[in-house]
Amino acid sequence: MNKAIPLSAETKTLVLSVEGMTCAACAARIERVLTKEKSVKDVVVNFPLKKAILEVNLEDNNSDEYIQRIRSIGYSAQEEIAEEKKSNIRKFLTPFLSLIFTLSINPLIGADQGLAALGIGSLIIFVFGRKFHVSALKNIKKLNFNMDTLISIGSLSSFAIGILPNNGELMYLETGGFIISFILLGKTIEDISINSSVSVSDSIIESIPKDVNVYENQIIVRKPLNQIEIGDVIIVKKGEIIPLDGVIIRGSSEVDESVISGESEPLTKKEGDEIVSGSINLGDDIEVEVVKKEGETTLNHIEKLILKAQTSKPEVQDLVDKITNIFVPSILILSFANMIFKLFVLENDFSETISSTIAILVVACPCALGLATPIVLFRTASVSNRNGFIFKNFDYLQRFKNLDTIVFDKTGTLTSGIFKIESISDSKGKIVDDEVLRVLASVEQKSNHPIAKSILLESEIKNLSLFPVDNFIETPGIGVSGVVENKKVSVFRSKDDLKGDLELIIDNEEFKVKLVEDKTVNKDIIKDLSKDYEIEILSGDKTEKVQEIGNDLNIKNVLGNQSPEDKLKYIQEKQMDKTVGFIGDGINDSPALKQANVSLSFSQSTQIAQSVSDIIIFKGGLEILNKIFNISKNSNKRIIQNLFFAFIYNIIMIPIAVSGSIVPSMAALAMALSSLSVVLNSSRKL
Amino acid sequence: MATNFNVPEISCDHCKSTIVNTLSGVENIESVDVDVQTKNVTLESSEEINLDLVKSLLDEQGYTVVS
Numbered sequence: 001m002n003k004a005i006p007l008s009a010e011t012k013t014l015v016l017s018v019e020g021m022t023c024a025a026c027a028a029r030i031e032r033v034l035t036k037e038k039s040v041k042d043v044v045v046n047f048p049l050k051k052a053i054l055e056v057n058l059e060d061n062n063s064d065e066y067i068q069r070i071r072s073i074g075y076s077a078q079e080e081i082a083e084e085k086k087s088n089i090r091k092f093l094t095p096f097l098s099l100i101f102t103l104s105i106n107p108l109i110g111a112d113q114g115l116a117a118l119g120i121g122s123l124i125i126f127v128f129g130r131k132f133h134v135s136a137l138k139n140i141k142k143l144n145f146n147m148d149t150l151i152s153i154g155s156l157s158s159f160a161i162g163i164l165p166n167n168g169e170l171m172y173l174e175t176g177g178f179i180i181s182f183i184l185l186g187k188t189i190e191d192i193s194i195n196s197s198v199s200v201s202d203s204i205i206e207s208i209p210k211d212v213n214v215y216e217n218q219i220i221v222r223k224p225l226n227q228i229e230i231g232d233v234i235i236v237k238k239g240e241i242i243p244l245d246g247v248i249i250r251g252s253s254e255v256d257e258s259v260i261s262g263e264s265e266p267l268t269k270k271e272g273d274e275i276v277s278g279s280i281n282l283g284d285d286i287e288v289e290v291v292k293k294e295g296e297t298t299l300n301h302i303e304k305l306i307l308k309a310q311t312s313k314p315e316v317q318d319l320v321d322k323i324t325n326i327f328v329p330s331i332l333i334l335s336f337a338n339m340i341f342k343l344f345v346l347e348n349d350f351s352e353t354i355s356s357t358i359a360i361l362v363v364a365c366p367c368a369l370g371l372a373t374p375i376v377l378f379r380t381a382s383v384s385n386r387n388g389f390i391f392k393n394f395d396y397l398q399r400f401k402n403l404d405t406i407v408f409d410k411t412g413t414l415t416s417g418i419f420k421i422e423s424i425s426d427s428k429g430k431i432v433d434d435e436v437l438r439v440l441a442s443v444e445q446k447s448n449h450p451i452a453k454s455i456l457l458e459s460e461i462k463n464l465s466l467f468p469v470d471n472f473i474e475t476p477g478i479g480v481s482g483v484v485e486n487k488k489v490s491v492f493r494s495k496d497d498l499k500g501d502l503e504l505i506i507d508n509e510e511f512k513v514k515l516v517e518d519k520t521v522n523k524d525i526i527k528d529l530s531k532d533y534e535i536e537i538l539s540g541d542k543t544e545k546v547q548e549i550g551n552d553l554n555i556k557n558v559l560g561n562q563s564p565e566d567k568l569k570y571i572q573e574k575q576m577d578k579t580v581g582f583i584g585d586g587i588n589d590s591p592a593l594k595q596a597n598v599s600l601s602f603s604q605s606t607q608i609a610q611s612v613s614d615i616i617i618f619k620g621g622l623e624i625l626n627k628i629f630n631i632s633k634n635s636n637k638r639i640i641q642n643l644f645f646a647f648i649y650n651i652i653m654i655p656i657a658v659s660g661s662i663v664p665s666m667a668a669l670a671m672a673l674s675s676l677s678v679v680l681n682s683s684r685k686l
Numbered sequence: 687m688a689t690n691f692n693v694p695e696i697s698c699d700h701c702k703s704t705i706v707n708t709l710s711g712v713e714n715i716e717s718v719d720v721d722v723q724t725k726n727v728t729l730e731s732s733e734e735i736n737l738d739l740v741k742s743l744l745d746e747q748g749y750t751v752v753s
Contacts, residue, residue, distance in 0.1 A: 025697035032695070033748040073747050074704055237723055 011041055014063055016052040018045065020075040033073055034066060046603060046618075052077065095184035098128045102177030109170050121162060121173035125155045129180040145328035146321045147369060153328070154365025155179045161358040164351065175362055175667045182675065183370030189378050212236075212243050215287075226294045237285045245277050245297045246288035253283030254449070266450060268478075278302075278587060282448070302564050302587055320373065323643065327364075331654075335360040338658050356660040363653040363667045368674040372642035375682040380635040383686050388619030389628055396614040397636045399597040402579040403629070406529060407571065407596070409584030410539035410546055412605065413622075414553065415517040419454040422514040424504070434462055436511060440504055442467040443482045443489045447474055451502070451515070517549065521622045526553045528626055534578075538567050540588050567592035583622070585609050600628070634686045645677035689729040689737065691753045693744065696725040701749070708743050 021027055027045040030052060034043040039062060042055040054066065063079050070077040101120050108117040126133075129151070136152035139145065158176030211222045213235040220235060225243055228234060233249060236242055242255070252270035257279040266282050269275055275288055277297040294300075339357040342348040384391060408414050424440070425431050441459035444452040445466055459466065472482040479492030479502075487507050494501045494512070502513035529535060536557040539546045543560030550558035562570065568591040574580045575597070582589070582596035585605035593599040594612040601609040603618035610616055615628060649670040656666065696702065702720040705727060709718045717730040729735055741751045 025695070026700060028697075029695065029701070029748040033746075036745075 011055050012058050012060070014054040014056050014060075014066070014079070016054070016063070016067060016070070016077045016079055018050055018052050018070060018075055018077045021045075021050065026075070029073065030070055030075065033069060037062075037066065037069065040066070091188050092185075094128060095181055095188050098124050098177070098181040098184055102174060102181050105174045105177055106171065109173075114170055117170055117173060118162065121159060121170075121177060124177045124180050125159050128184060129155055132180070132183070145325050147324050149328050150324050150365055150369070151179055151183055153332075153361055157358045157361035157365075161355060161362065164355060164358075172359075172362055172667070175671065178671055179365055179370075182368065186370035186372075186374040189371075189374040228290055228294065230290055230293055232290045234288050234290060235285060236281045236288055238281060238283065240281050242275055242277050242279050242281060242288070244288075244290045244294060245292040246275055246290045248273050248275055248286050249289045250287040251284055253281055253286045256280040256282050299587070302590065320369065320643065323647070327647075331361065331364045334654070334658075342660075352660070356657060359667075360654060360657040363657050363670060364650055366646040366650045366674060368646040368671065368678045369643070371675060371678050372646045373639050375679065376635050376638045376642060379638075379682055379686060380631065383631060384628070387627055387631070388624060389615055389617045392614055392616065396598050397632055397639065399579060400629070400632045401636050403533065403581050403598060405534045405536065405574060405578045406581045406583065407536045407538050407574070407592075408555075409582075409586065409589045410537055410541055410549055411517075412585035413583055413589075413602075414519060414521060414537065414549055416520050417450070418457070418518040419451055419515045420518050421455065421458050422516045424511055424513050426512075427510045432511065434464060436504070436506070437462065438464045438466065439484050439487070439489055439506055440491065440513065442484045443469050443472070443480055443491060445469060446472045446482075447480050449474075452480070454515075516552075517545070519549065519552065521553065523552075523554055525623055525625070526555060530554075532629075533581075538562050538570060538582075538592070540564075540567075540586075564588045564591050568595055571595045583625075600625075631686050638682060638684075638686070641681055642678045645681060646674050649674040649677075687731060687734070689731065689735050690726060691737075691751050692724075692726055693749045693751060694725055695749050696720065696722055696727075698722060704747055705744065705749065708747055709740065712739065712743065 018030065021030070030045045031043055034040050034045075034052065034054065039060050040054055040056055043052065045052045052066075052070070056062070067077045067079070101124050105117045105120055108114075108120070132148045132151045133156070135146075135148040139149055155176040158172040158174075158179070162170045162173045162176075211224055212228060213220050214223050214228060215221075215233045215235075216223075228244060234244065234246070238253075248269055248271050250271065252268065254266040255269045255275060256266045257276065269286070274291075275286075276299075277292075278299040292298075335357045338360060339353055342353040342356070343350065380397075381391060411417055421437065423431050424436050437455075437459055441455050441464060444455045446469060467484045469482040469484050472480065474480045479490060481488070481490035483489070488505075490505050491502055491513075494503050501515055504511040504513050526535060534557070535555050536559070537546055537550055537555055538559050540562050541560055543558075546558045546560035550556065559570070564587075567589065571580055571582060571592045572595060575595075579597045581598040581600070582592050583600045584590075584593055585601050587608050589601075590608045590612050593601065593609060598615070599613040600615045600617060601613040602621075603610070603616055605613075605616075617624065617628075653666065653670045693701075693705070696705070699722060702722050705720050706718045709715055709727075709729065712735075714731045714733050714735050715729050716732065719728040719730075720726075721728075729740070737751075737753075744751055
């Protein structure tokens with residue numbers, strides 16, 4: 001079911017947005033139901049994205065049937081595109097009306113309906129453009145000049161020049177109208193591009209059960225998590241997430257701590273061992289004495305770290321704001337100087353001087369400014385969707401141009417968490433044949449341990465048929481033993497080897513099983529990236545294991561044994577003189593992801609990692625990293641070029657306005673040229 | 687009489703309520719009990735239950751019945 005969707009000529013992809021899923025099991029259930037529909041070739045339901053992606057025949061128009069099918073099992077669904085289109089049309093209504101009204105101004109003036117033109121002009125400038133004036137006013141009080149100031153000054157000046165006595169340059173009203181309309185249009189496009197990226201729910205905390213089984217007067221009762229006190233004994237069943245930090249007082253089990261510590265192999269925890277919240281109980285039921293209350297657990301602590309990183313992140317000043325903060329005062333000073341000079345030095349006519357002064361303000365306002373950024377963002381969003389990744393926010397595009405260091409998490413990012421057998425050798429170090437693997441797989445077939453599963457997968461790939469196993473015994477944390485083909489077989493972890501290789505004994509013969517983690521990338525991808533970036537690995541796993549992956553991938557800077565705090569601190573220190581990108585998937589990566597200048601995770605990553613990342617890769621893996629980086633860099637470049645085009649024509653017009661020879665049609669020409677340049681520049685391939 | 691079967695896809699209380707809602711009201715079924723941990727479903731009834739009907743109803747909802 002979960003295979004990648006092939007792009008075939010005879011099929012099309014249908015995307016439904018699904019509401020009402022509460023856990024990954026819901027997604028699996030919808031998948032099962034839809035798979036049974038004969039006309040559905042393939043289906044993937046993504047829980048965090050709240051989407052069902054169906055592969056159906058080209059001429060298939062049964063989407064209503066599928067929606068009905070999803071509804072019949074208790075969820076609601078609707079066709080995504082249709083819904084988006086509808087609300088998008090509504091969003092475009094205001095800019096569209098504004099534009100139509102603006103276009104009607106000049107014909108009205110031509111028909112001698114000056115008053116009507118003035119009325120429409122005021123409607124656009126004061127009603128549609130209301131929010132820009134309000135924001136500008138607020139900012140001016142703080143001596144702040146941003147894009148809104150520019151829009152406000154430009155449009156108000158065009159209105160002022162229109163109503164000047166004796167002069168009546170009503171034609172300028174059109175310029176004011178265009179300024180407001182284009183900016184509104186730009187804002188709408190920006191809004192849509194951001195909304196079409198994902199909204200991911202906030203945290204893994206949500207997947208922790210709200211109620212837990214707890215002993216009360218020696219009987220087991222179910223109680224809400226927040227009523228559990230320190231010293232209470234809770235029962236955590238197989239497959240459940242450990243809700244609170246504690247110490248095991250009865251039972252022993254295998255526990256997956258990978259989301260918290262990055263440790264890729266399950267750990268054996270027995271009576272007296274500490275156990276952390278957020279890890280998953282893989283083995284038997286255990287009884288845990290609670291040592292930390294809800295709100296104070298390890299998981300809560302990580303949440304706070306993320307919050308801290310969030311608030312300590314330097315505010316990136318908007319490029320447009322940077323420019324306008326210089327541009328606006330300069331224009332104001334220029335026009336004021338122009339007025340003083342003409343009035344007192346040249347002793348020009350008063351109303352003529354006022355008119356040319358305001359004309360400077362009008363032509364200086366770059367109306368394509370409002371389109372410059374949104375158009376590129378819109379393009380970037382659609383191109384990235386096609387390539388299998390999504391931007392959660394676009395602020396980061398500016399941070400991107402200085403990116404020089406990429407830090408990878410290991411487990412779940414560079415490795416898939418699955419193990420592979422690299423070699424099986426006898427006591428003399430000689431590599432043995434598959435018959436030994438066959439015996440090994442036979443004895444492992446009854447175990448649920450991830451390593452056992454990996455061994456079975458390996459034997460399946462090699463098409464080995466398994467022998468039955470007798471007297472099977474599994475000792476958690478140590479190994480398994482049994483009798484296969486009348487031979488006594490036992491497998492256990494090497495004591496002298498920190499990397500976690502296995503020892504295999506068949507009767508009295510000893511073998512060494514060397515394991516490697518399955519990598520998600522190859523050397524070439526890393527080599528390619530290291531041409532432009534410094535590459536590092538930061539992992540919670542054992543240093544030896546991290547080192548091994550580093551050696552395999554030719555990455556020199558590797559650090560193991562890193563707690564979530566260590567990772568956060570490391571990134572902070574790096575940022576003193578570097579711009580850092582971080583790629584990770586776990587809860588333990590989340591503070592670092594939040595802190596990094598640019599962060600990436602995957603749609604399979606934990607929800608919390610997704611919620612703090614800037615970019616989420618939903619199709620394919622790390623091989624598209626270079627593409628992501630290139631698209632990001634290009635769109636950043638494109639934004640800067642667009643800003644240049646938005647300003648340049650207006651700047652050229654300023655001296656002409658100062659000379660007093662400006663006519664409204666030239667202001668309109670400047671606007672048309674800059675808008676056209678911006679649109680054309682944005683439509684080039686990213 | 688009690689009818690017992692296993693539904694391996696049961697994973698949370700959400701599944702439990704779906705199954706209870708689906709099977710409650712089916713002819714002869716008096717009560718439906720779902721144990722999320724063991725993934726077992728127990729039906730109480732006065733007469734024999736049409737198990738094929740139960741199977742197809744649950745199949746419709748995306749669950750498989752293993753007895």
